[in-house]
Amino acid sequence: MGAGHGHSLHFHGHSPIHRLPAHVKLTTLVLFVLIVVATPRTAVPAFGAYVALLLAVAAFTTVPWTSLARRMVVEVPFVVFALLMPFVAEGPRVRVGPLHLAEAGLWGAWGLLAKGTLGVLASLIFGTTTEPRDIVRALEKLRLPQPIVQIASFMFRYLEVVTGELRRMKIARDSRGFQARSIRQWRVLAGTLGALFIRSYERGERVHLAMLSRGYAGRLPFARQLTATWGDWGRALTLPVAGIGILAAVMFA
């Protein structure tokens, strides 16, 4: 687990953001995103200030900008959806160059893009600075139901194994001259999925038996519980507190 395996966003480092306990970071992230979503989209300066805050935090993480930028692509499908808004929304229209666009749609598109992008950036900062095993510990610390925590922990643990299996099947297909060009090749690809399911399921059964033989009784043993000092909370909560300050300043200005 951890750095170098490349199966999650995590980017190994020792910045102050990396060192914060994961449950503190996750709480901070949720609070901050809630504030962003609750901000009215007409409060344009607030969004500028949020971006500045997040960029400042991102600078602290020592994660390269290029790696953050590359990962922003997860947002693309919804950027397309947002950009359609000015064309399809209801209400009065305004002239923008050669186009007649709906005013509400323009505001809508701006709001979707601003809030969506801030959400992705904030989540990326969390994902790049938190090790998968700490994410699982954070979920447990934040009292999510045990089965959910355990399923998530198995997910992280076997992600690399199962995607490795998928990769090997791809190599096997490629070395037999297979090329996925059109729908005609779907049968082979779906066969891969079938084989992957059978292998995953059987692995699940083997893992379960191995766990039972080592005394598993419904709870996973964690070697180290997450702990946070008041200082950790203080440092982390600066971000949402600053967010609330910005929101208040813009709303009452």
Add this chain to the structure above:
Amino acid sequence: MHVPDGFLTAQTSLATAAVAAVGVGIALRGARRELDDRTAPLAGLVAVFVFAAQMLNFPVGAGTSGHLLGGALAAVLVGPFTATLCISVVLLVQAIAFADGGLTALGTNVTLMALVGVWVGYGMFRVARAVLPKRTASVPIAAAFGAALSVPAAAATFALLFAAGGAVPIATGKLLTAMVGWHVLIGLGEAAITFLAVGAIVATRPDLVYGAQDLRPDHADLEIRDGVVV
């Protein structure tokens, strides 16, 4: 199809989060019945399978490709409760570790894909199984039927949510037609992949397919017979 932050108003997001929490709560109880104490490792590996399956690209033509959503497939393979749980955890992990899908929209995404996607898919699968002859060959056809309907159902739910509590005023009818129209096509792709994948699994390990449990021969279990005493 992961809804990001800010697409729906805060109230709508809270409402879908409540729906998702209740749904996942029920799934937690139900999954225990489907998988007994093997829940954690098996559901975990099935969750990884769904996650990995979404990484496999299916060429559509003209250089584009699509991937499986997997709600109906998971429901047919491991049962609807376990599938709900697996897809919810996949969405949770995608949101917090891969920044895919907004954290405040997690409730919405779980409602759309883990509740509507899985249960419409499974419900329609059951309906098709009841109509089709009781044979192994019917299982992939029924699964494809479920998959074909589950995708537009999730899209229609999103359109209705967006109409009720979206961040932009759009004519509900227009959005609904566009979303459902487009997702009927995606649903056909989903149906084809689900049909082929379930077909491949039923052909080799029908015992692993939850939706084909009733087709198992009665004498499948090993039995101890009295030895012939000479």
